[in-house]
Amino acid sequence: MIAGLRAINASPNLVSMLSPEGVLSQHPDFPLEVTTDLVKSLYRDMCLVRRFDREGNALQRQGQLGLWVPLLGQEAAQIGAGRALRSADMAFPSYREHGIAWCRGVDPTELLGIFRGIDFGTWNPAEKKFNNYCIVIGNQVLNAVGYAMGQKLDGVLGDDDAAEATMTFFGDGATSQGDVHEAMVFGAAFNAPVVFYCQNNQWAISEPVEKQTRVPLFARAAAYGIPGIRVDGNDVLACLAVSEWAMNECRTGNGPVMIEAFTYRMDAHTTSDDPSRYRLADETQAWKLLDPIERVKAYLARNGLADATYFDEVQAEADELAARFRKHCIELESPGPERIFSKVYAEQTQQLRDQEAAYLEYLDGFVDPEISSTESVAGAQAGARS
Amino acid sequence: MTSTAPNNSTMTLAKALNTALRDSMAEDNKVLMMGEDVGKLGGVFRITDGLLKDFGEHRVMDTPLAESGIVGTAVGLAMRGYRPIVEIQFDGFVFPGFDQIVSQVAKVTYRSQGAWKMPLVIRIPFGGGIGAVEHHSESPESFFCHIAGLRVMACSNASDGYHMLRQAIALDDPVVFFEPKRRYWEKGLVDVTATSEHSLRTVLRRTGTDCTVVSYGPSMAVVLAAAAAAETEGRSLEVFDLRSLSPLDLDPVVESVRKTGHLVVVSEAPREASITSEIAARVTEEAFYSLQAPVIRVAGFDTPYPPSRLEADYLPSLDKVLEAVDRCVGF
Numbered sequence: 001m002i003a004g005l006r007a008i009n010a011s012p013n014l015v016s017m018l019s020p021e022g023v024l025s026q027h028p029d030f031p032l033e034v035t036t037d038l039v040k041s042l043y044r045d046m047c048l049v050r051r052f053d054r055e056g057n058a059l060q061r062q063g064q065l066g067l068w069v070p071l072l073g074q075e076a077a078q079i080g081a082g083r084a085l086r087s088a089d090m091a092f093p094s095y096r097e098h099g100i101a102w103c104r105g106v107d108p109t110e111l112l113g114i115f116r117g118i119d120f121g122t123w124n125p126a127e128k129k130f131n132n133y134c135i136v137i138g139n140q141v142l143n144a145v146g147y148a149m150g151q152k153l154d155g156v157l158g159d160d161d162a163a164e165a166t167m168t169f170f171g172d173g174a175t176s177q178g179d180v181h182e183a184m185v186f187g188a189a190f191n192a193p194v195v196f197y198c199q200n201n202q203w204a205i206s207e208p209v210e211k212q213t214r215v216p217l218f219a220r221a222a223a224y225g226i227p228g229i230r231v232d233g234n235d236v237l238a239c240l241a242v243s244e245w246a247m248n249e250c251r252t253g254n255g256p257v258m259i260e261a262f263t264y265r266m267d268a269h270t271t272s273d274d275p276s277r278y279r280l281a282d283e284t285q286a287w288k289l290l291d292p293i294e295r296v297k298a299y300l301a302r303n304g305l306a307d308a309t310y311f312d313e314v315q316a317e318a319d320e321l322a323a324r325f326r327k328h329c330i331e332l333e334s335p336g337p338e339r340i341f342s343k344v345y346a347e348q349t350q351q352l353r354d355q356e357a358a359y360l361e362y363l364d365g366f367v368d369p370e371i372s373s374t375e376s377v378a379g380a381q382a383g384a385r386s
Numbered sequence: 387m388t389s390t391a392p393n394n395s396t397m398t399l400a401k402a403l404n405t406a407l408r409d410s411m412a413e414d415n416k417v418l419m420m421g422e423d424v425g426k427l428g429g430v431f432r433i434t435d436g437l438l439k440d441f442g443e444h445r446v447m448d449t450p451l452a453e454s455g456i457v458g459t460a461v462g463l464a465m466r467g468y469r470p471i472v473e474i475q476f477d478g479f480v481f482p483g484f485d486q487i488v489s490q491v492a493k494v495t496y497r498s499q500g501a502w503k504m505p506l507v508i509r510i511p512f513g514g515g516i517g518a519v520e521h522h523s524e525s526p527e528s529f530f531c532h533i534a535g536l537r538v539m540a541c542s543n544a545s546d547g548y549h550m551l552r553q554a555i556a557l558d559d560p561v562v563f564f565e566p567k568r569r570y571w572e573k574g575l576v577d578v579t580a581t582s583e584h585s586l587r588t589v590l591r592r593t594g595t596d597c598t599v600v601s602y603g604p605s606m607a608v609v610l611a612a613a614a615a616a617e618t619e620g621r622s623l624e625v626f627d628l629r630s631l632s633p634l635d636l637d638p639v640v641e642s643v644r645k646t647g648h649l650v651v652v653s654e655a656p657r658e659a660s661i662t663s664e665i666a667a668r669v670t671e672e673a674f675y676s677l678q679a680p681v682i683r684v685a686g687f688d689t690p691y692p693p694s695r696l697e698a699d700y701l702p703s704l705d706k707v708l709e710a711v712d713r714c715v716g717f
Contacts, residue, residue: 092462120497126465132497136489142455143490146462153444154466179485182455189450343500344534346558349633 013218014262015242016232020290022298024237032241036305042083042236043296043306044314046075049099050293051318052108052325056098056115059329060271065115069096073234073266076292077199079103080231080239081261084247085167087129090151092144092168095133096199100169104130108321109328118332119339137170138177141196144168145187148194148255157193157253165193165250167243173204175220176212184224184258193250195243196221196258199233201265206278218260226256233263234292264290337363389578400570402544403433403509405578406551407471411441417555418463420447421456421473430475431511431570453483460506461490469505469555477512477564478521484529491560492535503558507551512540513604513654514701515568517694524691525655527603530562531632531664538632539586540564542606544574549585550629556582564631566604588635590642594624597648597711600639600665602628605652605702612707623711631661639665640672647678648714652702657685679717682710 017032018024024034049071056068071078074096082103085091093100098111106123113119114133125131134140148166151157156164174180175198187194200217202209213220221228227249231242239261246257264287268275275284300306341348341356348356390412391397391405411417419434419441425448428435438446449456453474460470474480480487487508494502514523530538537559541547547565554561591606592613601609606627613623624642628634643649649669651662666681684702692700 119499122499124501125498126501131465132494134490136485139458139486139490142458142486143462143465146459146464147466148462149459150463150466150468153463153468178452178482179454179458182450182452182458185450185452186455186459190447342496343498344496345537346495346500346503351633 013216013230014232015229015238016235017237017241018235018295018299020295022295022300022302024299027238027241030238030241030245032237032244034237039237039296039300040306040310042079042240043293043300044317045079045083045099045102046236046293046296047314048318048321049079049102050075051322053098055322055325056111057267057271059326060115064329065112065271066117067115068271069115069269070265070267070271071096071098073264073287073292074199074201075099076236077233077239077261077263080236081167081169081197081243081259083240084243086161086164088156088162088164089247090129090131090144090147090164090166092131092140092147092166093133094137094140094169094171094174095135096171097133097169101130104128106130108325112325112329112332116329116332118335138174138179138183141168141170141174141180141183142186145183145190145192145194148187148192148250149190151193152191152253157251159252163251165195165247165255167195167197167247169197169199171204172198172200172202172209172212172217173207174198175217184221184226184256187256188224188226191253191255193253193255195246195250196256197243198258198260199263200260201233201263203265203269203275203279205269205273206275216260218258221258224258226258228258228260230260230262233261234290234295236292236296263292391576391578393579394575394577396573396575397544398571398573399541399544399547399565400431400433402548402574402576403551403565404435404437405576406548406555407434407437408440409578410552410555411437411445414469415445416467417469417471418445418447419471419473420449420460422449422451422475424448424473429473431567433509433565433570434473453479453481454486457483457486457491457508461486461494461504464504464506465494465502471507471509471555474508474510476522477510477524477526480508480510480526483508487530487536487562488533492533495559496535504560505555505558506560507554507563508561509551509563509565511567511570512564513566513568514691514694514697515604517697519694520691523694523697525653525686527562527564527631528655528660531661535560536632537561537630538564539630540566540603541629542566542569542603542627544572545576546585546627546629548576548578549580549582552582553585564603568604569607572607586630586635588638589627589629590624590638591627592623592625594622594646596622596646597650597715598624598626598639598642598646599650599652599707599711600626600628601652602631602661603653605654608702608704609652609707612704612711615704616708616711621711621715634661634664634668636665636668636672640669643669643673644676647676648711649677649681650684650707650710650714651681652684652707652710654686654701656688657683658688660685679714682714684710
């Protein structure tokens with residue numbers, strides 16, 4: 001049996017609300033008030049995020065980005081979770097969380113600099129309550145627990161609107177990292193208001209989830225003494241319902257909670273990856289039938305809640321976003337060499353002042369100041385193909 | 387700044403560090419202490435003794451036994467506006483937390499272009515000389531000096547222990563703070579009313595004319611004893627204590643070398659690719675024509691720290707320092 005197909009067929013504990021055919025049913029433990037406006041807005045979010053994600057892929061293929069990390073197939077897992085966060089809540093992403101960024105009000109264009117090699121994300125993580133992307137697998141999960149410990153120390157828990165919690169995002173591969181284990185130990189030891197949101201997309205680059213665990217990932221939560229829930233990660237309503245429940249548990253002081261969003265990475269790990277070397281087309285095809293956007297579209301259409309005009313409007317809006325995204329990418333200017341020395345410390349040290357001054361003086365010595373920057377662009381493009 | 391300790395009192399380095407923690411916590415309720423055994427036990431070296439009683443378990447946190455967890459959660463607490471101080475029990479145990487220190491602690495400010503400050507102090511008892519078992523006597527400071535975004539400090543006496551730790555806690559940058567464990571019980575005069583402001587600059591410990599000697603942390607006492615012994619033999623050593631290992635304040639050292647023409651650098655860390663290497667290179671770059679001899683290093687061997695019955699052979703000693711000075715001056 002193929003790894004991913006077996007996983008589809010063996011999910012007795014899966015929390016789901018919206019079937020692949022677009023049939024809605026409530027879950028007794030995770031009630032959600034499902035209005036047409038809510039479903040439409042979730043549909044729109046997923047379409048827009050998918051559209052700029054595809055544009056990111058294309059921009060990499062055209063040499064405009066050094067790398068892109070596709071989220072294709074994980075739109076529901078991210079929009080469902082992201083929409084459960086309130087403005088005061090904090091989010092600690094990994095590096096595939098373009099949908100969470102969207103929900104935190106980070107403009108998609110702010111994600112481009114990381115992959116074009118210009119910056120590490122230009123949004124203000126303290127203001128947006130969305131941390132910078134974290135490339136080292138699992139580091140951010142511990143940082144999130146610490147932040148949540150701070151929320152608890154600040155006494156911002158409770159059942160009023162001002163209560164806060166933290167959600168952190170990681171993949172199935174990250175669950176093998178010591179940091180994720182330590183994070184759950186610390187989270188439990190300090191009753192931190194943190195939701196551990198694992199997007200199990202079945203593959204850690206080429207390693208199947210079987211290489212990470214012998215039990216379902218959500219079942220590991222029991223070992224830390226915290227609730228573990230497996231939700232259909234391709235079902236945006238179920239992801240929203242479970243995430244809202246979990247965040248409320250944390251806000252009222254009953255955290256932490258672990259959620260395993262059971263989903264599938266429809267594209268490569270990154271644009272440098274070649275999934276055809278390690279997985280079969282059958283597996284991808286089987287998951288395609290579970291597409292997170294199509295089932296919402298089916299629900300809206302079969303219940304007469306939206307017509308072709310609505311779907312066309314959303315698509316047009318998505319195309320406009322993609323065009324703006326592309327234009328912004330191509331027009332991004334490389335930073336000046338001062339950026340190298342900027343904000344290494346809260347205040348620049350004398351040593352760095354000296355190095356910066358010496359380097360700028362060296363650059364001034366060139367007749368044609370473009371020479372050195374031309375070399376660096378060639379280097380970045382070579383790196384992008386590696 | 388006000389202190390709980392009487393002015394100009396004589397205290398051990400351990401007590402001075404404890405007083406610095408206590409004073410900083412009393413002054414700013416965002417200052418937290420966390421680590422293994424720092425609460426009821428008061429730390430394995432008792433540096434946090436009594437803090438739990440005075441500040442409560444929310445500010446003095448006994449943590450699970452996991453160094454990456456301690457450092458990684460401190461990062462999040464700092465983002466939340468706290469000023470965590472973490473204790474690593476022994477030098478050789480910092481490595482499970484090394485990933486968080488290198489990948490997050492050092493880079494959060496740079497990555498976010500200053501949106502996050504990282505006012506985090508990582509205290510590490512370091513160095514040998516206490517007859518301990520493996521992993522309890524290491525000098526890993528060079529690893530941290532190599533990482534941009536971190537500040538690295540090492541104190542050598544009670545007064546500096548107090549003022550440098552106060553200053554480390556006050557900074558908005560992450561600091562790896564090394565405490566020479568075999569000096570914990572040595573007493574010194576601490577003027578708690580003095581300003582801590584200049585405690586991170588290289589300081590002149592003794593003036594001399596024949597040879598400049600630079601050191602820090604546990605070896606400072608050895609170097610000062612060597613300088614006293616040298617004087618009886620008619621040789622005059624000028625001695626500096628670095629205090630801040632990164633960034634390094636080498637200007638006074640270079641100035642001194644221009645006068646003496648000779649430099650000996652003393653550290654118990656292994657010699658290769660170390661702070662002593664850095665000092666030798668920088669002084670050579672900046673004062674090449676003043677040097678009358680190569681820079682000589684007295685350091686640990688390029689081996690793992692040996693079994694403790696051999697540590698006297700491994701550590702810089704008074705005789706090793708004097709022999710190095712002889713070689714340098716007689717070159």
